[in-house]
Amino acid sequence: MDFTDGKILELLNENSKMSLNNISNIVNLSTPSVRDRINKMIDIGIIGNYTIDINYYALGYEIDVVIDIIIKNNLYSDFKTFIKKQKNVEFCYRISGESCFIFKAHFKNMQVVEQFIDELQTYGHTKTHFVFSKIV
Incomplete structure (x- = not known):
């Protein structure tokens, strides 16, 4: 290259x-x-696919969160199955450090955020970060 x-x-x-x-x-x-x-x-795999940058705010998803989760009771595969089905999740990475996974999700209101966090408690302990603005 x-x-x-x-x-x-x-x-x-x-x-x-x-x-x-x-x-x-x-x-x-x-x-x-x-x-x-x-x-x-x-x-050679440098370009994997072409994509678009979706404006979720314009679609009514006014709340963006980044969530860390520490999986409990070895529920890794169950969590992966769950998170892949979530249409509002932009990305999810398996990471090293204190948390097991980190992902970004979009929500229309706080009630939906709370319901989603409650569902996540089945798989592990979460830490939620609310996004105020995008810098890069």
């Missing part, structure tokens, strides 16, 4: 719908060359 590949990744990261023509103009390569570089990065 060279500087040009890095620039292409940067551009796609900012806007995954950017046209090959626009990318080629910015990196000073032909459109077929840009397409070949992108396809090569897909083939």
